[in-house]
Amino acid sequence: MHYDTIGKIAEAIVSEAPPSFALAGLSMGGYIALEICRKFGEKVDRLALIDTTARADTAVQTARREALIARCQGNRFNEVIETIYPLLIHPARLNDSQLRHQVVSMAYGMGPEVFIRQQRAIISRINQVPHLSKISCPTVVVCGEQDQITPLECSEEMVANMSEAELFTVSNCGHMSTLEKPDKISSIMHKWLTGER
């Protein structure tokens, strides 16, 4: 599967998914989850939106992504990783070598070509804020309090626009919440999956 728009990725996922399912997405996964809800909302039983946003890219965000893409094309993916990494995690964890290893090895495993496709998809995403009100399944919105990529206000905005959404703020946590605070996120998701609907 090689797709470079959120719409095509969403369609590809649904084509292989069961008739109905619980759906969780972090960051870009959240952009995809919101697109699945918009197009195939009847299939989504429960929804978890983690460290993500319903907004489209701003011109400035897109210009930053294009600069990262150019560096990938110039064979400097390592620089891209070094640029992004400090933004992904809570500043107090910068010296946490285990966390760094997890994130960085994931990035190298993915490679620059996939990174470029993902960035193109992220750039092309639409503003989902006007569509949030149609989401009616039980929803949790989770955000690291120190998320620098999709800050807390983005999660607050999503909750404010949905009828069945509950906000969980994770303290001392950046954008990579599932890796930074795994126990906390797992416990939120466990309740989310087993709770009444």
Added chain:
Amino acid sequence: MPLAEVNGTIINYRFDGPDEGPVVMFSNSLAAALSMWDMQIPALVEAGYRVLRYDSRGHGQSSVSEGPYSIELLAEDAVGLMDAFGLEKVRFCGLSKGGMVGQMLATQYGDRLHSLVLSSTSAFMSPREIWDKRIETVQKDGMKAVVDATIDRWFTKAGQALLPLEVDRIRQLILNTPANGFCACCAAIRDMDQRDSIRAVSTKTLVVVGACDPSTPVSSAEFIHQQITPSELMVIAEAAHLVNVEKANVFNEVLLSFFE
């Protein structure tokens, strides 16, 4: 047409926006003039900035003093203009040659800059022969001999199709450039090498480049970004050299967000 006597020459300048606003100073590219920034003015004035534009030496309505010029001389002109209006510090935005002047300002007069935008520019333009050839061509046949090739470097094909009126306006700007002023500035660009000196820049800098710029490609912008520690790089998609015109809205948003 307000004129100021600066650094032994006459400079045509223009202010827009509120008198009390923070000053943004724009410096034009080779073969252009202050009106190349027309599409930036409404957005900046709306945001409360006072905009100072000028025709660089040998361009537009400014005097064409005898060449060759140097980037140092053009930077002195910019500082002279700031002095003429008692401007201690400005937010400086230069494109192409204007960005070369911006780099020189940051290394020689860094205390006069609040922040710096270097758009579509380079620290070094090789090879010399291209510039010698360009000077020879224009001395012999005038600006009309280089206008088509220039437009093709300044706008993508798609941009030329999409913005026919703007492209035509810029074409007139190129054709109206005094041939002697153009040649004197070509020599300044030819003789410039700021690759080492800009490493000392401590001014907060934004480096902007069009993804499809054939004159000063993304790699030139990345080099500047790597040399200048307090800098950020932004690449604007589907744009060539004159990115402030071809993608005016994106350019304005990027500029305003940086100045904030």
